[in-house]
Amino acid sequence: MSGDSVPRVPETRMSDADRERVAERLRTAHGEGRLTLEEFDQRLTGVFTARTFAEVEQYVADLPGSPLTSVAPERADLRTTAATLKRRGRWVVPRQLVVTAKAGTVKLDFTEAVISHPVIYIDLDVYAGSTILVLPPGSTVDIDNVELVAGSSRVRGVTASSFAGDGLHVVVRGKQRAGTLVTRTRRRFLRWQW
Known part of the structure; x- marks a missing residue:
């Protein structure tokens, strides 16, 4: 599991710290040339306006690393x-x-x-x-x-x-x-x- 991933269930509401971790993942992708500046700006805006992990998944789905959603043990x-x-x-x-x-x-x-x-x-x-x-x-x-x-x-x-x-x-x-x-x-x- 990548240190930049934020494993949670999709319907869980995000905290400011969760949004910042996803934003850092986008910054890394932009720095590696995986996202154009326009794509980076659009995705970053989406991350900071999202309420749940399900809403953010679309912004990182095509990037390397584990997905945002996974299930914790019972x-x-x-x-x-x-x-x-x-x-x-x-x-x-x-x-x-x-x-x-x-x-x-x-x-x-x-x-x-x-x-x-x-x-x-x-x-x-x-x-x-x-x-x-x-x-x-x-x-x-x-x-x-x-x-x-x-x-x-x-x-x-x-x-x-x-x-x-x-x-x-x-x-x-x-x-x-x-x-x-x-x-x-x-x-x-x-x-x-x-």
């Missing part, structure tokens, strides 16, 4: 024991994540992830550890179905809601025992992000 299992488990950067997020952790920390950063589903489910089975979920701006989270046993939960900078908003909606279920569940947006200080 489920993935993440396990750790006495260790830290992290997912960050560009990683493909399935519809359902099953997280099992014993005496470890789990940090899942969704801000640059490839997310095909508007709603994702995270099933927790965490004992004596922390779970940190970093969501993109505009996301909503539902943690009503998490059983906390000798632990705590915090939601910062993310709307806690049982109903999906316009952005990504994350439904967290399961058990968080003897640890913390933190849901937040990405933190920034000068040029650092975490």
